[in-house]
Amino acid sequence: MSIEKHVTEAQLKKRLRKSGKNDEETKQWILQYTKTAHDESPDEQAIAGILQKNQEDSVLRVKGFSLTREQYYALIGHFEESGKLVADQQIDASRLVKMTVEEIANL
Amino acid sequence: MPSNEQNAWADLIRSGGAVPFFDTYSDDNKLADAINAAFPDSAPVTVEQIRQDRQRFYGRPQLGEVSEEQEASPSKQVIRNKAAQLIVHEALVEILDNIFDNFERNKPGNLEVQLQVYPETQAAPAEIVITENSGGIEKKRIVPLVQLGFSERSARGIGAWGEGFKMAVFALGEEVQVFSAFPGQEPIAIHFPRGWLDPSNLSLWTKWKVNKLRIAKNPPREGTTIIAVRHLHTQVLESLGLDEKHKGKTSKDICRELATYFGEVYAEKYHDITEKGYGVSIQIVIGSITEKVKFAAPVKTRLTKHLTFMPWLCPIHWITEWQVNVEEPDEESRLRAAKLRMEVYAGLTATFDDFQSYSPHPPGVEMWGNGRLFSLKGRISDESAGWGYRFGGGGGTNPAATASTRRIVIVALFTADDSRDIPWAAPVKNDYNRRSEFYAEIQETLAKVIRLYKDAATFLRGRLMPFSYEWTQYTDQEKLDVLFNDSDASIEFKQAFANSRFGRKLLAFEPDLVFHEISGADIECTVLRIHGISTTGIKNVVKAAEATKESAQQVVEYLKAIFPGLAKQAQMEEEIRLVLDEEIEL
Numbered sequence: 158m159s160i161e162k163h164v165t166e167a168q169l170k171k172r173l174r175k176s177g178k179n180d181e182e183t184k185q186w187i188l189q190y191t192k193t194a195h196d197e198s199p200d201e202q203a204i205a206g207i208l209q210k211n212q213e214d215s216v217l218r219v220k221g222f223s224l225t226r227e228q229y230y231a232l233i234g235h236f237e238e239s240g241k242l243v244a245d246q247q248i249d250a251s252r253l254v255k256m257t258v259e260e261i262a263n264l
Numbered sequence: 265m266p267s268n269e270q271n272a273w274a275d276l277i278r279s280g281g282a283v284p285f286f287d288t289y290s291d292d293n294k295l296a297d298a299i300n301a302a303f304p305d306s307a308p309v310t311v312e313q314i315r316q317d318r319q320r321f322y323g324r325p326q327l328g329e330v331s332e333e334q335e336a337s338p339s340k341q342v343i344r345n346k347a348a349q350l351i352v353h354e355a356l357v358e359i360l361d362n363i364f365d366n367f368e369r370n371k372p373g374n375l376e377v378q379l380q381v382y383p384e385t386q387a388a389p390a391e392i393v394i395t396e397n398s399g400g401i402e403k404k405r406i407v408p409l410v411q412l413g414f415s416e417r418s419a420r421g422i423g424a425w426g427e428g429f430k431m432a433v434f435a436l437g438e439e440v441q442v443f444s445a446f447p448g449q450e451p452i453a454i455h456f457p458r459g460w461l462d463p464s465n466l467s468l469w470t471k472w473k474v475n476k477l478r479i480a481k482n483p484p485r486e487g488t489t490i491i492a493v494r495h496l497h498t499q500v501l502e503s504l505g506l507d508e509k510h511k512g513k514t515s516k517d518i519c520r521e522l523a524t525y526f527g528e529v530y531a532e533k534y535h536d537i538t539e540k541g542y543g544v545s546i547q548i549v550i551g552s553i554t555e556k557v558k559f560a561a562p563v564k565t566r567l568t569k570h571l572t573f574m575p576w577l578c579p580i581h582w583i584t585e586w587q588v589n590v591e592e593p594d595e596e597s598r599l600r601a602a603k604l605r606m607e608v609y610a611g612l613t614a615t616f617d618d619f620q621s622y623s624p625h626p627p628g629v630e631m632w633g634n635g636r637l638f639s640l641k642g643r644i645s646d647e648s649a650g651w652g653y654r655f656g657g658g659g660g661t662n663p664a665a666t667a668s669t670r671r672i673v674i675v676a677l678f679t680a681d682d683s684r685d686i687p688w689a690a691p692v693k694n695d696y697n698r699r700s701e702f703y704a705e706i707q708e709t710l711a712k713v714i715r716l717y718k719d720a721a722t723f724l725r726g727r728l729m730p731f732s733y734e735w736t737q738y739t740d741q742e743k744l745d746v747l748f749n750d751s752d753a754s755i756e757f758k759q760a761f762a763n764s765r766f767g768r769k770l771l772a773f774e775p776d777l778v779f780h781e782i783s784g785a786d787i788e789c790t791v792l793r794i795h796g797i798s799t800t801g802i803k804n805v806v807k808a809a810e811a812t813k814e815s816a817q818q819v820v821e822y823l824k825a826i827f828p829g830l831a832k833q834a835q836m837e838e839e840i841r842l843v844l845d846e847e848i849e850l
Contacts, residue, residue: 162845162846162847163847163849164842164846164847164848164849165849166849169840169848169850172840173840176840176841186836187850189836190833190836190848190850191850193828193829193832193833193836194829194833195829196828196829196832197575197576197828197829198575198576198796198797198828199576199797199801199805199825199826199828200824200825200826200831201801201804203821203824203828204801204804204805204826205804206821207808207811207812207818207821207822207825208804208807208808208811210818211808211811211812
């Protein structure tokens with residue numbers, strides 16, 4: 158992909174001011190932008206987020222369900238509300254996967 | 265293979281009757297015409313054959329009378345046994361080692377080596393003739409050449425044990441002639457006649473002395489040595505595709521194979537010599553096929569093209585030196601200060617499918633000594649090179665060298681002024697010497713290097729590629745295919761990614777192909793110390809890459825996590841509504 162137009166520092170400042178930033182905010186924005194370029198270490202928080210999400214997915218896989226994420230959270234919410242701690246033992250998995258989020262939430 | 269057809273020219277060559285013809289006709293065309301006219305019932309001889317035979321049988325130096333008897337090895341059985349274990353490729357590099365050493369000692373100009381293999385004909389048996397101009401063999405160096413265990417070592421040389429040359433020539437054939445002309449000295453010849461190393465030949469087997477001879481005719485040019493090995497062993501003929509039953513590789517294949525092998529084994533040596541302003545040329549001729557050795561690029565250049573340069577787990581270049589006193593009964597002081605310098609290049613390879621890359625080889629540590637590859641039996645993959653190493657305390661254990669660690673590439677380049685200090689196997693330098701004086705130091709250093717990369721050995725290729733040289737050679741479409749190759753990304757998804765600000769930045773990303781420099785023997789070599797990231801951090805990054813397989817959206821999330829700078833800049837640019845073809849220039 159070729160970059161066709163270069164935005165100079167002066168043009169950038171003008172734009173930032175136009176977007177409502179004052180001189181100090183403009184300066185900070187440019188400083189932050191420049192500093193960010195040297196950010197090379199992996200974003201640990203984002204990596205942790207990906208792993209967390211994956212862990213939840215693997216929980217679903219392990220339990221033999223084929224649920225969407227929304228269905229899963231609805232299910233968890235339902236059991237939390239109803240005070241039932243052991244979820245999958247009390248629900249017929251084959252019936253569950255055919256249910257909508259609303260139906261699960263109304264269990 | 266020689267045919268049974270009557271061949272008058274071959275008869276003349278064999279009987280010595282061709283000499284007057286060569287004397288009379290200096291022009292090959294005229295000689296061919298004369299022979300074909302004189303023997304109309306015989307198989308016709310070609311001009312090319314005349315040319316080759318003139319060079320081989322007429323122009324070659326001829327042995328003269330004995331000038332001196334030289335004590336040779338009293339341990340013929342040792343040479344015989346060791347020679348029997350050498351394969352052709354290894355024998356030839358042992359001979360080339362001596363040539364390179366002699367060249368470095370003399371530095372007469374550009375080094376030119378021709379290795380010519382003559383197939384068997386009706387006129388003569390098969391023969392290997394090596395002609396080289398490394399400076400000639402000095403009179404005082406004849407003893408090391410013929411006696412076992414004597415080696416005239418040159419600084420940073422390759423010859424180490426005083427056995428290589430002798431074993432190598434006898435690994436190839438039964439009769440050996442060496443002709444050499446050292447500047448300012450009378451040209452000399454050494455002749456090991458057929459039967460010299462044959463226990464069934466009672467008269468020659470019990471003879472220890474080797475004659476130093478004058479050269480009767482056609483002495484080699486000053487600074488030139490010619491080594492002729494005749495009566496080649498059956499396995500040598502087989503390896504060179506010259507045996508009767510041979511049905512496998514053609515001479516062309518074998519020529520090319522040898523050229524590739526030499527080009528790899530002497531790659532570092534070649535670049536070292538050429539940097540000093542000298543040229544090196546090795547030509548292989550088998551019958552009518554000629555192949556010139558093309559030397560591989562230097563190790564560092566090749567690695568730069570194949571490793572992945574993630575800023576937080578980039579390849580290292582570690583230089584360390586050791587010195588120990590070793591007992592040397594042969595030397596006056598009985599103690600010698602052995603010194604060894606080790607340069608290690610290591611990292612994770614980005615790809616496995618490139619023929620030229622390091623990756624197609626089995627996993628392990630590649631080893632070089634004074635510019636010559638010596639892990640010829642395969643990379644070193646046992647605990648001696650740090651695999652499976654147990655660190656003390658809670659340091660953990662290294663993995664074994666298996667298919668799952670093949671992404672870890674380690675190359676150790678050893679240099680030593682005294683070639684005995686290089687940890688290569690003896691007497692054939694084709695393996696790592698596990699009895700090296702520096703065994704423990706080498707093992708520990710390599711173990712630390714393996715530990716640096718072990719947690720990332722299974723990193724997904726698609727996530728590593730943007731940090732590789734290969735990435736810079738791809739088209740945008742190829743980059744998109746690599747990034748999403750293990751996901752469910754549709755063509756539209758890839759296109760949308762390519763048109764996003766982050767996507768554009770990533771596609772334009774150029775990795776910094778720079779090794780992390782380390783020096784010193786006792787440094788704390790951990791991922792935290794070297795790369796500023798914890799072991800857990802590395803494990804999580806690798807695990808997360810695996811977790812994002814299949815989902816294109818998660819791949820994008822992951823890429824943003826490992827390119828946080830690009831992701832953040834893209835986000836900031838979107839916030840100020842930069843249009844797609846605009847780029848901030850600060």
